[in-house]
Amino acid sequence: MKSVSGIALTVLLAAAGMAQAQDFDLEALVAAAKAEPPTTVYAVTGKIVDTAEEFNAKYGLNVTGKKVNEAGQIDLLIREHEAGNVTGSVSLASDVAVIVTDLIGQGVVESWAPGDIAPHLAEGARDPLVVVSDPHVWAYNSELGETCPVSNVWQLVDPEWSHLVTMMDPLDKPMYADWFNQLGEHHDAAMAAAYEAHYGKPFEGNSATEAWVRAFANNGPLVADSSHVSDAIGAPGQAKPFFGMLSTAKFRDNEDKGYKLAICTGMQPFAGWLYPGLGVIAKDSPAPNTARLFIHYLLTAEGIAPQSVDGKVPGDPRIGLPAGEASGITAVLGEMMVWNTASSPSDLERRQDWQDLWMTELKR
Structure with a gap:
């Protein structure tokens, strides 16, 4: 039962949320x-x-959508800011650690959440604003059976899985090195518990996460781009398919290519992780209201639909995922590691350490 002070605080917070929505x-x-x-x-x-084209049709505006990878977006945002010639008003789903630690901190970009939607977002998704989350999941090939052959991440360091696990390279995709840091900083006890569950004895050492990363790299995982990871896991007709991690967006290969990708549920300690797609606005944008309107559009079911159909999870939990989404991630969200953006400075500071560990220990 809530205390009187707790009830009062709840009322105040609700009233503040209502006032914010009314002001928008x-x-x-x-x-x-x-x-x-x-x-x-x-x-x-x-x-x-x-x-962007659908946004323009809805509001009668002129916005150009441009696909740019994580590192490219950071470079563009910094160069345009330094040149005083901002053409990119919104950045979506770039490098979380760099955006939070450097670009917001140095006034290159800012986070903004519309008042009518912000009260409905998870507290950790409001500032910086998480527009959408990209689930990266442990996956297997279901052609040989409907049950996942792995139930614990420590199995992946055993000889049985040597050279049979695949994922994207942490040296090319820094989010994977940051994932190691998130595990180490917030979930090392869960990694240690998973160790004990698998080996029947307590973990002894300073960091279960570091020990796992070292042993995992030593077991010869295949590192590749997302398409090759999907091929290695999901392609039909394999006698011994790979197990691995990939974005739920690749599950569209099940329909497009006849692949057999399936999410590994019940995995200890997590079935995967949710990478935040931050939506930020260039501080010196000549079109700040257009930028805010576009952010608002992305937070609606209409605006995020092209991404949610690929398993990207909308920031506003009221939206959910469409029934036809290929991966079935909705049923597994409770098993996913939730990213803590407050740890972005640590993620960025320790990124090179995790990458160095990976590069040193990786066996081809």
Whole structure:
């Protein structure tokens, strides 16, 4: 039962959320945007092109969607800021650690959440604003059976799985090195518990996560780009398919290519992790209202639909995922590691350490 003070606090927070929603005026934002020049939005997905066109059709504006990878977005945002010539007003799903630690901290970009939607977002997804999350899951080939052959990450360091596990390279995809850090900083006890569950004895050492990363790299995993990871796990007709980790967006290969990708549920300590797709606005944008309106659009079911169909989880939990989403991630969300953006400075500071460990220990 809540205390009187707890009830009062809940009422105050609810009232604050209502006031914030009442202060937000979508019609005024649209009107202000119409007075601004054309602008560009950057995202890691090519679907941003169609999203921008649909946004333009809805609001009568002129926004260009441009696919740019994580590192490219950071470079563009910094160079445009330093040159005083900002053309990219919105950045979506770039490098979380760099965005939070460097770009927001140095005033290159800012986070903004619309008042009518912010109260519905998870507390940790409001500042910085998480527009969408990209699930990276442990997956297997279901052609040989409906049950996942792995139930614990420590199995992946045993001889049985030597050279039979695949994922993207932490040296090319820093989010994977940051994932190691998130595990080590927030979930090392869970990694140690998984060790004891697998080996029947307590973990002895300073960091179960570091020990696992070292042993995993030593077991010869196949590192590749996302397409080759999907091929290695999901392609039909394999006598001994790979097990591995990939984004749920690749589960569209099940329909497009006849693949047999399936999420490994019941995995200790997690079935995967949710990488936050931050939506930030360039601080010196000549079209700040257009940028805010675009952020608002991405937080709606209509605006995020092109991504949610690929298993990207909308920031607003009221939206959910479409029934036809290929991976079935909705049923597994409770088993996923939730990313802690407050640890971004540590993720960035320790990124090179994790990459060095990986590079040193990796056996081909």
